[in-house]
């Protein structure tokens with residue numbers, strides 16, 4: 001299971017730009033990663049956000065349907081907020097991070113699997 005966090009603040013979504021591997025470097029994704037043995041999905045998201053962004057998040061509810069990835073993996077997204085709304089997420093393992101509003105969702109060069117999440121992300125940001 002791969003989990004992703006749709007972190008929203010004031011109508012904007014936090015996105016991060018992959019630095020590796022070369023095939024996908026420069027493409028955008030949601031913070032997150034693999035759920036390790038013994039972790040719950042929210043625990044994995046909180047760990048990944050500390051590792052990738054240096055921030056604590058509060059995990060909410062599921063966003064969209066599971067997206068199948070290669071080799072028996074699926075991507076499952078949860079809504080989230082910064083626990084401290086004034087925290088400044090940093091690109092610790094990525095090329096960059098950015099807050100985008102709903103109008104920018106469709107213009108980003110996403111990882112291919114994330115395109116399936118766009119309707120649900122629109123709904124989340126426009127709610």
Ligand SMILES: Nc1nc2c([nH]c(=O)n2[C@H]2C[C@H](O)[C@@H](COP(=O)(O)OP(=O)(O)OP(=O)(O)O)O2)c(=O)[nH]1
Pocket residue numbers: 002003004028029030031032033034035069075111112113114
């Ligand atoms: N974090 C994240 N991964 C995504 C998204 N969309 C998508 O296809 N993926 C894929 C890319 C990777 O193949 C996989 C997550 O790998 P990762 O490298 O971020 O995870 P990780 O830190 O746990 O690393 P590893 O143990 O797999 O090396 O999921 C997304 O929006 N966010």
